[in-house]
Amino acid sequence: MKLHTVSQAGFRQAARYLLLMRLSIVSMEWLALAALSYLAPPMTGPAPLLVTLSHALFAAASWLWLTRYPPQRALPVTFSLGADLVALGIWLALTGSFTNPLVSLLLLPLATGLVLIPLKQNVFVTLLAIATYTLLILFPTPPPEGLSRADYVHLHLMGMWGTFALTAAIMLVVVGSLAVRLREQQQALASNREDRLRDEQVIALGLSAANVAHRLGTPLNTMTLVVDDLKHEPGAAAFRGDLVLLEQQIGICQSQLRTMTEAAVQCREAATEQISLDRWLHRLRESATLLWPNAPIVWPSPPPAVDVQVDATLDQAVLNLLANALRASPQGVTIAADTEQNRARLKIIDQGNGIGDTLPGQQPVPSDQGLGVGLFLSNATIQRLGGQLSAESRNDGPNRGTTMTIDLPRASQERHHD
Numbered sequence: 340m341k342l343h344t345v346s347q348a349g350f351r352q353a354a355r356y357l358l359l360m361r362l363s364i365v366s367m368e369w370l371a372l373a374a375l376s377y378l379a380p381p382m383t384g385p386a387p388l389l390v391t392l393s394h395a396l397f398a399a400a401s402w403l404w405l406t407r408y409p410p411q412r413a414l415p416v417t418f419s420l421g422a423d424l425v426a427l428g429i430w431l432a433l434t435g436s437f438t439n440p441l442v443s444l445l446l447l448p449l450a451t452g453l454v455l456i457p458l459k460q461n462v463f464v465t466l467l468a469i470a471t472y473t474l475l476i477l478f479p480t481p482p483p484e485g486l487s488r489a490d491y492v493h494l495h496l497m498g499m500w501g502t503f504a505l506t507a508a509i510m511l512v513v514v515g516s517l518a519v520r521l522r523e524q525q526q527a528l529a530s531n532r533e534d535r536l537r538d539e540q541v542i543a544l545g546l547s548a549a550n551v552a553h554r555l556g557t558p559l560n561t562m563t564l565v566v567d568d569l570k571h572e573p574g575a576a577a578f579r580g581d582l583v584l585l586e587q588q589i590g591i592c593q594s595q596l597r598t599m600t601e602a603a604v605q606c607r608e609a610a611t612e613q614i615s616l617d618r619w620l621h622r623l624r625e626s627a628t629l630l631w632p633n634a635p636i637v638w639p640s641p642p643p644a645v646d647v648q649v650d651a652t653l654d655q656a657v658l659n660l661l662a663n664a665l666r667a668s669p670q671g672v673t674i675a676a677d678t679e680q681n682r683a684r685l686k687i688i689d690q691g692n693g694i695g696d697t698l699p700g701q702q703p704v705p706s707d708q709g710l711g712v713g714l715f716l717s718n719a720t721i722q723r724l725g726g727q728l729s730a731e732s733r734n735d736g737p738n739r740g741t742t743m744t745i746d747l748p749r750a751s752q753e754r755h756h757d
Contacts, residue, residue: 354405357416359512360451361398361423364444365391367505368430371441371498375434387433394426417460420448421467428471436480437472440498445472447509454517555596562589591630611650611724613750616676616683617642619649623657630658635671642676645683646750653724656717660687660743663714667691668740681749690740693732721745 368391375383401419410416424445431439445468452464566586569575575582614622620642627636664672668689675686718728726747733739 354402354409356451356455357405357419358398358402359509360447361394361401363505363509364423364427364447365395365398367441367444367501368394370501371434371439374497375494384433387430390426390430390433394423394430397422397426413456413460417452417456417463420452420456420464423448424464424467424471428475431475432478432480434480435494436478437475438479438495440495440502442472442475443502443506555592559589559593559596563593611648613646613648616645616647619647620674620676620685623654623661626654626658627661630662631665634665636661636665637671637673639674639676643678643683645678647683647747648724648750649747650724652720656720657685657687657745659717660714660745664689664691664741664743678749683747683749685745685747687743687745688740689742690738693734693739693741721747 368387372383372387372391405416427444427448431437431442434441449461449464449468452461456464563586566582566589570579570582570586620638624636624638627634661672661674664687668691670690673686673688675688677684677686721728724747726745729744729746731742731744733741
């Protein structure tokens with residue numbers, strides 16, 4: 340027979356629900372005895388008080404047991420719920436039997452078991468609850484002497500009110516907390532599903548990029564050799580400047596391929612570094628100067644003194660956004676940086692035609708302006724590091740353009756030293 344097992348951490352969490360249930364039952368027993376001591380003294384005595392006290396001690400002992408020594412299987416929890424039913428049945432038999440309106444408390448262990456233990460063991464708890472109720476009917480307790488029928492009905496109605504109030508409170512606490520947790524789990528599952536789909540697209544694009552980078556290596560090496568041979572030809576003096584320029588462009592392509600390979604290795608090893616925002620912007624500025632020597636880019640000076648967590652793929656993502664901005668706004672691009680609480684923001688501001696009102700980078704889209712796959716990969720990289728990418732488009736007036744905002748979490752206050 341296959342036994343149902345759950346984690347010990349799960350039983351530590353279940354101990355709170357069991358304690359809440361047992362404290363609710365014991366509290367109602369105490370309140371009922373207190374009311375009976377004033378309204379119907381013949382129905383009170385040492386026996387119900389002793390059962391209530393024993394049930395309270397059992398609730399405390401079971402809570403300590405489940406939190407300090409949680410079991411490996413659900414069977415002990417099932418037996419503890421059975422003990423609750425037996426204790427409650429004895430208390431009901433001493434305080435009016437099945438005519439006691441608190442008899443509906445027999446449903447609490449059953450409802451708690453539906454949440455904590457397997458269905459097969461719930462059958463045992465259900466049958467025990469039915470058997471307890473049946474025995475209370477078959478062997479009723481005779482009504483005490485000196486208690487009129489009107490007094491008995493009045494006690495019954497008051498007990499019904501107390502049972503209703505307790506049931507409503509338990510539904511609010513237990514069912515409400517379960518509903519909140521269910522909604523949180525559904526939101527987490529939806530977020531994980533979106534992340535998984537995005538990662539699958541990124542992996543597919545990464546494989547394609549690696550394949551293209553591998554195939555481009557051989558043609559670039561061949562072009563380097565051809566340019567070097569042409570530079571030594573007798574008639575090459577007339578176009579030597581073009582050959583030098585072509586050699587520089589080939590070098591840039593080879594450098595970009597090496598950077599792509601290094602970034603792929605760092606991404607696979609999940610290598611990140613904690614660096615100050617000013618040092619990171621200085622590094623980005625050096626890379627942008629090599630890529631676009633004559634580009635009109637205005638950099639912030641001085642940037643805020645905060646630390647961020649970055650890697651090589653994030654550098655490439657920012658450079659890709661900067662390339663898109665320069666392509667859309669050749670007249671100039673402005674870089675701005677600021678902080679707010681525990682976040683650092685980097686803004687890329689251009690004077691182009693805008694990219695629309697929707698948030699970019701959610702999926703690859705074809706585009707003639709370079710705002711398709713590259714923007715998608717940049718967005719995926721920023722999200723992987725806990726950041727967010729947003730866009731604000733200005734379509735009217737002289738200040739039209741697009742502002743791409745990279746929102747990153749600030750690193751811890753402890754500075755990282757290489």
